Amino acid sequence: NIPKPADFPERNCIPALYVVTDTVIGRGRSHVEIAASAVAGGAGIIQLRDKYLAPVALLREAVAIREAMVGYDALFVVNDSLDVAIASGADGVHLGQSDGSVTEARDAAETDYGDGFLIGVSVGSVDEACQAVDEGADYVALGPVFPTNSKADAGAARGLLLLQEIREAVSVPLVAIGGIGPANVQDVFRAGADSAAVISAVVAQDDVAAAARMMLELIGEVREC
Numbered sequence: 104n105i106p107k108p109a110d111f112p113e114r115n116c117i118p119a120l121y122v123v124t125d126t127v128i129g130r131g132r133s134h135v136e137i138a139a140s141a142v143a144g145g146a147g148i149i150q151l152r153d154k155y156l157a158p159v160a161l162l163r164e165a166v167a168i169r170e171a172m173v174g175y176d177a178l179f180v181v182n183d184s185l186d187v188a189i190a191s192g193a194d195g196v197h198l199g200q201s202d203g204s205v206t207e208a209r210d211a212a213e214t215d216y217g218d219g220f221l222i223g224v225s226v227g228s229v230d231e232a233c234q235a236v237d238e239g240a241d242y243v244a245l246g247p248v249f250p251t252n253s254k255a256d257a258g259a260a261r262g263l264l265l266l267q268e269i270r271e272a273v274s275v276p277l278v279a280i281g282g283i284g285p286a287n288v289q290d291v292f293r294a295g296a297d298s299a300a301v302i303s304a305v306v307a308q309d310d311v312a313a314a315a316r317m318m319l320e321l322i323g324e325v326r327e328c
């Protein structure tokens with residue numbers, strides 16, 4: 104009963120809590136452990152993100168996560184690697200500005216997925232957001248909205264104002280990422296985000312599922328849908 108990516112481009116249709124796995128920040132927990140706990144706590148999208156694993160090892164993790172998520176109402180995307188996303192049967196891929204084009208990804212996934220492959224794109228400006236949407240991205244993610252220690256090359260915080268500007272410029276689901284935690288998660292929804300993506304606020308906590316639940320409770324107080 105995983106929501107079909109075909110329903111997805113409708114604004115607000117994207118799950119409100121998006122958890123990115125990270126084994127460096129995850130206190131010794133594996134990607135699969137993090138993903139399983141996060142969905143148990145209600146996270147609606149999981150992204151496998153590992154900048155160090157070779158493709159074969161990344162594929163192994165992706166397949167394991169996919170299996171661990173069976174029965175949960177949650178989407179699974181792989182960061183950076185279109186090949187691993189497709190080979191693992193993930194719901195989609197998340198692409199940075201230098202991870203290849205949306206069009207290429209759409210074409211490559213067509214045989215296995217038709218047009219039901221979810222493609223998300225990281226953006227840092229209104230122009231990049233508009234370009235991603237023109238190319239057919241299913242969602243765009245602005246980051247880092249706030250300062251973060253979780254990504255070495257994240258660059259300067261983009262701020263809530265840019266989030267608002269992108270909200271006005273595009274109608275696909277908008278994800279906010281970077282430095283989001285209990286203290287500011289409501290602000291990103293008030294600025295127009297449809298989903299909050301987090302690493303440390305969930306992945307670095309003692310109890311990953313409880314941290315996800317708490318974030319969702321806060322989001323539920325402000326999200327309009």
Ligand code: TZP
Nearest residue numbers: 246251253281282301302303
């Ligand atoms: N992309 C932009 S900021 C970021 C990524 C992957 C890191 C987010 O981690 P945290 O701990 O939620 O700030």
Ligand code: MG
Nearest residue numbers: 183198199202
């Ligand atoms: Mg990338």
